[in-house]
Amino acid sequence: MKRLQNKVALVTGAAQGIGAAIARELLCNGAVVFLSDIDHERGVETVNTLGKNSYYLKLDVRMERCWENALAAIKSSTGQLDILVNNAGVTGYHLPLGAQNPEEATLDSWLQVHQTNLTGTFLGCKYGIAAMKENKTHSAIINISSRSGIVGIPHAAAYASSKAAIRNHTKSVALYCAEKNYPITCNSIHPAAIRTPMWEQMLNPIEDPEVQLQRMAAQIPLKQFGTPRDVAYAAVYLASNEASYITGIELNIDGGILAGAAASPTSN
Numbered sequence: 564m565k566r567l568q569n570k571v572a573l574v575t576g577a578a579q580g581i582g583a584a585i586a587r588e589l590l591c592n593g594a595v596v597f598l599s600d601i602d603h604e605r606g607v608e609t610v611n612t613l614g615k616n617s618y619y620l621k622l623d624v625r626m627e628r629c630w631e632n633a634l635a636a637i638k639s640s641t642g643q644l645d646i647l648v649n650n651a652g653v654t655g656y657h658l659p660l661g662a663q664n665p666e667e668a669t670l671d672s673w674l675q676v677h678q679t680n681l682t683g684t685f686l687g688c689k690y691g692i693a694a695m696k697e698n699k700t701h702s703a704i705i706n707i708s709s710r711s712g713i714v715g716i717p718h719a720a721a722y723a724s725s726k727a728a729i730r731n732h733t734k735s736v737a738l739y740c741a742e743k744n745y746p747i748t749c750n751s752i753h754p755a756a757i758r759t760p761m762w763e764q765m766l767n768p769i770e771d772p773e774v775q776l777q778r779m780a781a782q783i784p785l786k787q788f789g790t791p792r793d794v795a796y797a798a799v800y801l802a803s804n805e806a807s808y809i810t811g812i813e814l815n816i817d818g819g820i821l822a823g824a825a826a827s828p829t830s831n
């Protein structure tokens with residue numbers, strides 16, 4: 564019997580990158596998986612590559628009506644939801660939103676980034692709780708935060724703020740569900756330096772991307788970028804019944820970045 568047999572999952576922002584990898588691993592472990600995104604063409608392509616037991620749903624995480632429709636569609640087709648991965652996220656570099664530092668960022672760009680990352684996760688948790696609270700077996704909400712939710716990022720300030728808020732909201736949800744005796748755990752995953760299309764937006768367009776990525780990789784303790792699958796394995800674990808006693812934690816998938824600090828003594 565596969566680890567996630569008889570479970571139904573919804574993954575947001577699953578057309579590409581980490582969300583697509585999480586969807587793939589959940590599927591490989593026996594779950595029925597609904598992938599959702601705002602990039603419908605790519606989302607449908609991804610579902611077509613995954614095949615049996617994967618389905619595409621239109622879901623803009625910023626819109627409450629979209630959550631209502633998506634959850635209603637899942638309930639009417641499978642009758643249940645057991646795993647929700649709030650993965651959809653934007654950096655602020657994805658649109659011409661301008662500088663993302665605390666001095667120059669516009670109010671509009673600040674709100675737009677929070678709308679997707681934080682409001683999207685809030686709505687996901689709200690509708691996820693409603694959909695899963697009557698379940699008879701362990702159910703899981705997994706919020707994709709970031710190392711940027713733990714440390715400051717001067718040139719992605721709204722992104723860092725939104726990810727820090729996701730980290731904290733995860734704990735509120737975890738404790739709320741525990742208090743209510745709902746069978747739902749809620750945990751956050753904190754990736755860093757995972758090679759996905761998101762990084763392409765953040766590189767200097769006039770310098771060779773590979774050179775820039777190698778320079779960054781050299782600063783990571785494990786000396787390489789992670790892969791979307793590294794994050795997906797953690798999501799599978801937190802979604803499984805083996806993790807039913809784990810709630811409110813933050814799990815770093817970062818090649819050791821957050822294990823250290825700057826200006827530490829070096830060996831002689």
Ligand SMILES: NC(=O)c1ccc[n+]([C@@H]2O[C@H](COP(=O)([O-])OP(=O)(O)OC[C@H]3O[C@@H](n4cnc5c(N)ncnc54)[C@H](O)[C@@H]3O)[C@@H](O)[C@H]2O)c1
Binds near residue numbers: 602
């Ligand atoms: N790649 C990394 O190094 C890294 C590090 C830390 C955290 N993360 C987080 O992991 C998650 C996935 O990142 P990724 O690197 O795969 O990014 P990505 O840009 O490759 O994929 C993000 C997906 O989210 C979708 N999306 C954007 N806005 C949406 C909305 N309003 N509703 C629904 N879907 C929407 C996009 O269309 C895209 O398919 C994000 O939350 C990101 O912040 C990534």
